[in-house]
Amino acid sequence: MHPVLYTVLQRLGLGLLTLFFVSIIIFSSIALLPGDFGQQVLGQAALPETVEAFRRELGLDKPAWLRYIDWIAAVLQGDLGTSFSGRASSGSDASRGVWELVAPRLSNTLFLAGFTALIAVPLSLFLGITAALKRNSIYDRSVNAVTLTTISFPEFFLAYLLIVALAGIFPTLSNVTPDMSFGDRIFKIALPALTMTLVIVAHMMRMTRAALINLLASPYIEMAQLKGASRAKVIIKHALPNAWAPIATVIAFNLAYLVVGVVVVEVVFVYPGIGQLMVDSVSSRDIPVAQACALIFAATYILLNLMADVIGIVTNPRLLHPR
């Protein structure tokens, strides 16, 4: 087997193993949450027997390890379970499947994350490369200063600043609905996308710049200069191909943030993303939904980091072309 394929499969295996351990942690930490769904729904006045019966119906009376096995076995078959919410003390059951709840929210989050990434990643690469190219110039310093400033503000503060500045141009509420057209949706999410771009560009841009400048001291860069290559060519052809691994790592890290870490921005702009869903499900003790969200977040992190690893591997000629 080609060593690269072998390494990639190995990483994939390790990723799945990590996900397995994470699922145990998610399950146990949610089990440790104080409060009880039965009590929550039925209210303080409910008889203990009623609560007990309700718990039995939901399977909450079984021992934790058995509940974990039931849950994970179902997840492996693609069934995320049924939400606890929608059940009322009256006995009526309007509960929905977890996937039914999660899917539209997840697609909203991915839409916002994808749109932001589409702006932020090329922008940071461009800024990072040009800053490395003109290092220590006024341009380099101002790019550094501006990006550092934007990353230093808390994201909600940045969001409110943008609302104050741009409220006349873009909508301040990003309450998208499935029936909106693509263009409308883009218009609605302009402000949250901009906020998140400002938050993540600094990190990616600075890492790109640092990775490139780090390589500029290499003898092969001096060699390229002494072969008469222009500064742009030295950076793009000779430094960049050797800098992908660290750059990919930091991009993966920030893309993961776009999916799992933006609940504050969602709240500010009333955006129906998965972050809000998770916060709501935790406060209403809706265990299946909280678990599903946490598992999706974990999988996102692992998958993106796996992709960064793979990029690091396939851009390393020593691994790609063994002796």
Added chain:
Amino acid sequence: MTTDSDRRGAKGDVLIEMKNVVIDGFSDERWHDIVNGVDLTLRRGEVMGLIGESGAGKSTLGKAAMGYAQPGCRIKSGSIIFDGIDLLALSEAEKRKLWGSRIAYVAQSAAASFNPAHRLIEQTVEATVDHGINSEAEAKSDAIELYGSLQLPDPANIGARYPHQVSGGQLQRIMTAMAMSPRPDLIIFDEPTTALDVTTQVEVLVAMRDIVEKFNTAAIYITHDLAVVAQMADFIKVLRYGDEVEEAETRQMLSEPKEDYTKSLWSVRALQKEESPSDDIALAIKNVDAAYGNTVKVLHDVSINIPRGRTVSVVGESGSGKSTTARVITGLLPPMSGTIEFNGEPLPAALKDRNKDQLRRIQMIYQMADTAMNPKQTVAEIIGRPLEFYHNLRGKKRDERVAQLLDLIELDGSFMDRLPGELSGGQKQRICIARALAADPEVIICDEVTSALDQIVQEGILKLLLRLQKELNITYLFITHDIAVVTAISDEIVVMFQGQVVEQGLKSKILEPPFPDYTQLLLSSVPEMDPDWLTTLVDERS
């Protein structure tokens, strides 16, 4: 491709003329001179040798011949005229038009100077194609021809490989092809063979010399090795501390150097210890097999006897198992099989099983004195540590002993409070020797201890080691690839090749014919101070 004389001009015309060149370097928050006012004239078709020790400014001057000053340096004054063009008056963009087309550069470490991300042939023709000298297809077929004339294996396909896929010697030749690809008027060779083994160096030197002759290219050959430059250059310029010492035609320089400094450049080669045989074995390595990670076996049935109070030198190329042998003796790498006997008693294989006294008796000195010392500790702390650890000396007693040891290595008490960063390379290595001596060892393993040092400093260290041996009856195991050092210091020699001992015996026996094949190859590859040595060697071998 125009290789005709119309572009090159006639042989004998002045190609580059540097007058009163002053180059500054910026370090420690101030500018100081690296090259102070050197003149240099090179004509078409000539090869000039630029020689000097580290810090002589030879590499800086060589790059200045391209109008290039490395980061942190600047060409302060003087004039550099290349074929009628004033290089110092050119803009960066104008200079880039000359670099890689009319002036080419060959760097010291080929492994580091090729971009790991691109195929070799792409890098070979890059400058030629970018400067519009040749089309990509033609440049590539020319590169394959160049590979062939540089004696590279499989010239048609080697270019498709990546830098990590070929050996150091091959890379250095491919870099020469890269420099030659645009058919430059001038090539700067900057220590191109310093990182290579002697046996590989010979092949590379022959290939470079022949191709420079074939295309009648002018060249500046920078090195610290007089014997190497004698094979390559028509005339030699000696530099020291940024000043010119002397310049002369090669044969004249070798037969009658004018300046004392020039004579001292081969002083180590004059040092020679009288060998004295002994049967009193201090350390015996018996049938040792060793491997890293139990997979790649690097030592095969190695047996070496080291007599008390004598020096045994282990010689061989990189990868021959010299340093691994040292690691086995010190217990850092327990062998798979075989034993180490010390004064007739077996030593525990692993470091952690040895007691303090066993550890004390075998000490080690490393090649890079820089990295072998804690930069934040003073000399007194560095030497004092083994005194505390092995002899339980503290306070005043310890300081007295440190002073004694400093005296022994010919440094005075004022060094006690200095940090390693404030010392020269030779002084650092002396401190490392004192640290080894502080344990009162019986055996000292010296791993390439003089390789990173200049000739004159080397001589001082070797003399010190010899004196200490005489006074303290210390046994040395001396690991080196430098045959001149071996001649200077050894009683006995062990020749290693691919993890096996090829030969062991008294110096006189090993260095006299008849030789086994490998010893013959190794010894004959050591450059000699004879301008005809390479030519003669190539004739003999073919």
